[in-house]
Amino acid sequence: MGILAPSILSADFSNLSQQIRLTEMAGADWIHCDVMDGQFVPNLTFGPVVVEAARKVTRLPIDVHLMIKNPDNLIEEFFKAGADFISVHFEEVVHLNRTVKRIKDFGIKAGVAINPSTPVSSLENIAEYIDLLLIMTVNPGFGGQSFISNSFKKITEAAELRKKLNANFLIEVDGGINKETISRVRDAGCDVFVAGSAIFHSENIPAETAALKNLIK
Ligand code: DX5
Numbered sequence: 783m784g785i786l787a788p789s790i791l792s793a794d795f796s797n798l799s800q801q802i803r804l805t806e807m808a809g810a811d812w813i814h815c816d817v818m819d820g821q822f823v824p825n826l827t828f829g830p831v832v833v834e835a836a837r838k839v840t841r842l843p844i845d846v847h848l849m850i851k852n853p854d855n856l857i858e859e860f861f862k863a864g865a866d867f868i869s870v871h872f873e874e875v876v877h878l879n880r881t882v883k884r885i886k887d888f889g890i891k892a893g894v895a896i897n898p899s900t901p902v903s904s905l906e907n908i909a910e911y912i913d914l915l916l917i918m919t920v921n922p923g924f925g926g927q928s929f930i931s932n933s934f935k936k937i938t939e940a941a942e943l944r945k946k947l948n949a950n951f952l953i954e955v956d957g958g959i960n961k962e963t964i965s966r967v968r969d970a971g972c973d974v975f976v977a978g979s980a981i982f983h984s985e986n987i988p989a990e991t992a993a994l995k996n997l998i999k
């Protein structure tokens with residue numbers, strides 16, 4: 783059974799609690815929070831205060847994706863805000879093993895995200911310690927972009943790496959996930975599916991949520 787993680791990046795922030803409830807009632811499994819600092823990526827979104835707000839309206843696991851420089855500086859704040867998962871970018875963290883351990887020491891789950899041009903093999907020496915491997919299937923920074931087609935092989939490579947290491951991380955994809963791409967992504971071996979604009983820019987958030995959920999059953 784696939785895990786559907788709607789990204790609130792594309793939600794109507796003037797009505798965030800209602801948007802989260804609409805997708806949750808229709809079967810969303812996690813809530814994905816795209817944190818951007820305008821430095822690591824060319825966009826600026828939100829900080830722990832929005833995660834705290836989401837925490838108040840949902841009991842679903844909150845999956846925080848830190849697209850920021852120096853993520854170590856904010857791990858504790860996002861933990862206190864209510865994050866259940868915190869993913870940092872491989873490209874940004876020098877002492878990744880220490881950062882992953884720090885996240886897990888708070889008793890929450892640790893993920894590592896890789897950009898489209900970063901090979902899965904880069905995670906060979908951290909993969910056995912992480913709970914989530916987040917494969918960016920668009921260039922990070924904005925919702926509504928098109929799925930980068932060579933991502934399929936990265937999903938398969940991640941599944942092969944997990945098998946080789948006898949690891950147990952979940953494979954998550956983020957970017958360009960919609961009714962047209964989700965089945966092939968599932969077949970490639972994905973476990974967690976982040977979808978932002980497909981859900982929150984649709985005519986009917988619950989119907990779109992249910993339709994995507996149905997495709998990853
Ligand atoms: C990019 C963001 C997006 C977002 C999903 O930095 O991380 O990938 O979550 O966006 P959609 O589903 O609209 O492509």
Ligand code: ZN
Pocket residue numbers: 789814815816847956976
């Ligand atoms: Zn994300």
